[in-house]
Amino acid sequence: MSENEKAKAEAKVKTQISISAHSSSTPTSASTSTSLFVVAASPHVRSRATVNRIMWLVVIALLPALGGSVYFFGLKSLLLVALCVVSAMLSDALAQKAFGRKMTPLDGSAVITGLLLAYNLPPGVPLWMPVVGAAFATVVVKQFFGGLGHNFVNPALAARAFMMVSWPTQMTSLWVAPRGNPLSGLDAVTGATPLALVRRASEVAPAGMDPAELLRQANSLPLLKDLFFGNVGGCLGETSAMLLLIGALFLIAIRVVDWRIPAAFIGTVIVLALVLPGSQLRPWFHVFSGGTILGAFFMATDYVTVPITTRGRVIFGIGCGIITMLIRLYGGYPEGCSYSILLMNVATPLIDRLTRPRLFGALPRARKAA
Amino acid sequence: MLTFRGGVHPRESKEATEHKPVEVLPLPARVFIPLSQHTGAPSSPVIKKGDPVKTGTLIGEPAGRISAATHASVSGTVADVADLPHPLTGRRGPTVIVDSDGTDTPDGAIKERDYSRFTNEQIVEALRLSGVVGLGGAAFPTYFKLAPPKEKPIDTLLINGCECEPFLTADHRLMLEQPAEIVEGVAIMSRLLGVKNVLIAIEDNKPDAVKTMSSAAASSGFKARKLKTRYPQGAEKQLIKACVRREVPSGGLPMDVGCVVQNVGTALAVRDALRFNRPLYERVTTVTGPAVKEPKNLRVRVGTPVKNLIEFCGGYSAEVGKLIMGGPMMGIAVSTDEVPVLKGTSGVLVLDRAATVFKEHDCIRCGRCIEACPMGLAPQCLNNLIRRGKLEQARAEHLKDCIECGCCAYACPAKIRLVHHFKYAKSELAAMERKQ
Structure with missing residues (x-):
């Protein structure tokens, strides 16, 4: 034991002695509390919000869309969602065990990942695929990087990207026609997504002809009503804007979700749909088709992978909107929402660094330097 | 409504005591008075073991530029000047232990006087010797704040009646019960600073206090201001921002933006110090929390063991988890109820076991x-x-x-x-x- 340590130990003992001296010199009273009280740093009260509570509220908000996918695409979608969720929870917990972390299967985060991944899959995929995808999402994307709070991209979206490159045919062709709306015209057989229809149309349309006009003539352009209620082809959970919005508004109302992200995202999509050359479709088509609503409200708002300040989140939303529209209008894919979020996820640390909150009482010069 | 940026709004939990008039705690048999109860250098003892003292007798004189005098809070005999751990910091320091003789004989120097002819220097010196410190919690020596250097002109005096900490109601009760006395203290301070713009800031969860203070202050030209109920509205920098829209620069002090902030309890102590030459040896504090049987607002002598306060409030009603000196947001948890009440003890809060355990999780970056x-x-x-x-x-x-x-x-x-x-x-x- 070094001198220093000895002195410390001595001081400790002395303190203890003096505490007992302190108490014995106080007049004795009726209350003879023998145990000492808990000592911890302030604050001594905490808000009711907990991580688990937030996660499960998000799960609840995602349930209306689940109902929609069962209604539109049949009971198989329930099976796909269940497989995704169970696989995500199991693989998450097993990975935690393997890495010597505390197992938290009931924290709700793996359930969200499973739900979101399922909502991003075509209804016709084989059953093994969601199992593999969900395991990739939780093990590779989340636990490899340290678990909940440490992954730098959205697990569900990264898993979707992984599945897109691994099984491109299944991921882009196994669409199912929604109940009560057998698609006619250009693609009646597989019920392709509205955005895919538009792309196909623009490929076959004669020069100078508006592809939207071609679709309209073929009676294939979905109606706003169908897009809003979800009566169109698409991924399991992305088609019904209405059901997604019910959940999203709930999350905004209880302040789990910051409304500014979806507002910035969708606002940017609308503006770009109006001003960019080559966008013949009305803005509402871009807002309600594809994954815009699901992405803007449920994935661009994932705390872990988006900027932490309000300003940063607005920038994030705008960036998502820009990339989405660039991919949709000029890119090789009909849909750009998920990639836009993934790309902005990667930009998050940079945005965070550039959007520090303003220090109270910051001197003008210090503000410039910061 | 006036407010600042950020903050939170915890459950106010003031209903247990906000309607209860201040009661006087019976004299303790023995008091423990640490000589370091304030920000700055501890006072140095001027008495020794065995000395007789009266209530209000100087026992420690200010030692240093920023320091405060300490006084006996009961009459009796000095039982010891012991080296004891500080109730809040645990750091050892001299503590004067006084055994009460039960008579509570006031020191001869305490008597009503006419201070209207006092020069500013005399007022500052009176405050320095009377041991008045900020009673909101930080216990910064009041005389020092009221004597800013010439190059820092002061144009605004803010009187802090926010009491933004949940549970605490001591300031609220003072504003209801002694508004005229508080205003007298405010007048002393505004005169000392030569300041015309005097605002008494009160959160809007205390409309009755806003009323009593406005009517008490009406004749002196001081204005009571209603602020949004939001924690930490009563923090100095936030209060200044809310009331006069000025930001104390990073690393700076309120005087850098021409402001002085004083708590309502402090105003009362200033008045007592000047008018009666009565040093600060007692204060009003709130004893409350889910584990206290009968929460109360109490006038207590500095140095009284917390245990006495709890007993007067009917004892504990549940197994104690935490005993907190101050409010739940910034108060300091102590390990035992043997510790004494200090000048800065704005409340004694007792939480039960269940309220003390929080399961920690990794950050999810919610912002x-x-x-x-x-x-x-x-x-x-x-x-x-x-x-x-x-x-x-x-x-x-x-x-x-x-x-x-x-x-x-x-x-x-x-x-x-x-x-x-x-x-x-x-x-x-x-x-x-x-x-x-």
């Missing part, structure tokens, strides 16, 4: 800490730096601007002990700076 921080810091980022041992970087990210209000940790859904880490890092940095 609530940043939204809550009234100082515009990024607590999450600071915490990451500190956890990785990068204290210098934390300092560069303005760790020292943290006022330890606890908003970040309150809001955190992962229940991360942010303030704990910040306090640790600050003390480490201070130690490093001392070494250099």
Whole structure:
């Protein structure tokens, strides 16, 4: 034991002695509390919000869309969602065990990942695929990087990207026609997504002809009503804007979700749909088709992978909107929402660094330097 | 409504005591009076074991530029001047133990006087010798704040009646029960500072106090101002921002923006010190919390063991988890009820066992800490730096601007002990700076 340590130990003992001296010199009273009280740093009260509570509220908000996918695409979608969720929870917990972390299967985060991944899959995929995808999402994307709070991209979206490159045919062709709306015209057989229809149309349309006009003539352009209620082809959970919005508004109302992200995202999509050359479709088509609503409200708002300040989140939303529209209008894919979020996820640390909150009482010069 | 940016709104929990008039706690048989109850240098003892003292007799004189006098709070005999751990910091220091003779004989110097002819210097000296410190909690010597250097002109005096800490109602009761006396104290301070613009700031959850203070202050030209109920509305910098829209510069003091902030209880103590030459040896404090049988507002002598207060309030009603000196947001948890009430003890809060355990989780980057921080810091980022041992970087990210209000940790859904880490890092940095 070094001198220093000895002195410390001595001081400790002395303190203890003096505490007992302190108490014995106080007049004795009726209350003879023998145990000492808990000592911890302030604050001594905490808000009711907990991580688990937030996660499960998000799960609840995602349930209306689940109902929609069962209604539109049949009971198989329930099976796909269940497989995704169970696989995500199991693989998450097993990975935690393997890495010597505390197992938290009931924290709700793996359930969200499973739900979101399922909502991003075509209804016709084989059953093994969601199992593999969900395991990739939780093990590779989340636990490899340290678990909940440490992954730098959205697990569900990264898993979707992984599945897109691994099984491109299944991921882009196994669409199912929604109940009560057998698609006619250009693609009646597989019920392709509205955005895919538009792309196909623009490929076959004669020069100078508006592809939207071609679709309209073929009676294939979905109606706003169908897009809003979800009566169109698409991924399991992305088609019904209405059901997604019910959940999203709930999350905004209880302040789990910051409304500014979806507002910035969708606002940017609308503006770009109006001003960019080559966008013949009305803005509402871009807002309600594809994954815009699901992405803007449920994935661009994932705390872990988006900027932490309000300003940063607005920038994030705008960036998502820009990339989405660039991919949709000029890119090789009909849909750009998920990639836009993934790309902005990667930009998050940079945005965070550039959007520090303003220090109270910051001197003008210090503000410039910061 | 006047307010600041950020902050949180915890459950106010004031209903247990806000309607209860202040009661006087019976004299304790023995008091423990630490000579360091204020910000600054401890006072140095002027008595020794065996000396007789009266209530209000000087026992420690201010030692240093920033220091405060300490007085006996009961009459009797000095049982000892012992080296005891400080109730809040645990650091050892001289503590005067006085055995009460039960007569509560006041010191001969305490008598009503006409202070209207006092010069400013005389007033400041009177406050220095009467041991008046800020009663809101920080216990900064009042005379020092009221004597700003000439190059810092003061144009606004803010009287803090926010009492933004949940549970506490001592200031609220003072404003209801002694508004005229508070206003007299405010008048002394405004005269001393030569300030015309005097605002009495009260949160809007105390409409009755706004009323009593406005009518008491009407004739003197002081204005009562209603502020939004939001924690930490009563923190100096936030209060100034809310009332006069000025920002105390980072690392600066209220006087840098022409303001002085004093608590309503302090105003009362200033009045007693000037008018009766009565030093600060007692205060009003709120004894409350879910584990106290009968919560009360009490007038207590400085140095009274907390145990006496609890007994007077019917004892504990549940197994004690935490005993907190002060409010739930910034108060300091102590391990035993043997500790004495200090000048800065605005409340004694007792929480039950269940309320003391918080399960910590990894950060999910929800951003609530940043939204809550009234100082515009990024607590999450600071915490990451500190956890990785990068204290210098934390300092560069303005760790020292943290006022330890606890908003970040309150809001955190992962229940991360942010303030704990910040306090640790600050003390480490201070130690490093001392070494250099």
